[in-house]
Amino acid sequence: MAAVLPATARQFARAIVMPNLKPPVVNTAQAQAYRERIVAALQAEGGNQSRAARRLGMSRSTLGTRLDELGIPRPQKRPS
Numbered sequence: 001m002a003a004v005l006p007a008t009a010r011q012f013a014r015a016i017v018m019p020n021l022k023p024p025v026v027n028t029a030q031a032q033a034y035r036e037r038i039v040a041a042l043q044a045e046g047g048n049q050s051r052a053a054r055r056l057g058m059s060r061s062t063l064g065t066r067l068d069e070l071g072i073p074r075p076q077k078r079p080s
Contacts (some may be wrong), residue, residue: 003061031070034043034070035070035072037056038052038056038063038066038067038070038072039072041055041056042072047075047076048075049063049064049074049075
C-alpha cells in the first residue's frame with residue numbers, strides 16, 4: 001500500500017522532479033539581457049518560433065511562455 005504524503009511533501013517532490021524552468025532573473029539588467037537574447041534569436045530565425053526556440057535550447061511552448069511573460073509580441077505568420 002502506497003503511503004500518502006502531505007500536500008507540502010508532494011509539492012516538494014514535484015519540484016525536484018519538475019523544476020521551475022523560469023529564467024533565474026535577479027535584477028532588471030538580467031531580465032533585459034534575457035529579453036534581448038530572445039528577440040535576437042527570433043530575428044536571426046526570421047520570426048520562426050520553432051527554430052528560435054531550438055537556437056535558445058528550449059521547447060517552442062517554453063519560448064511562447066517566455067514571450068508572454070516578457071511582453072514580447074509573437075511574430076505573425078506571413079500571408080501565403
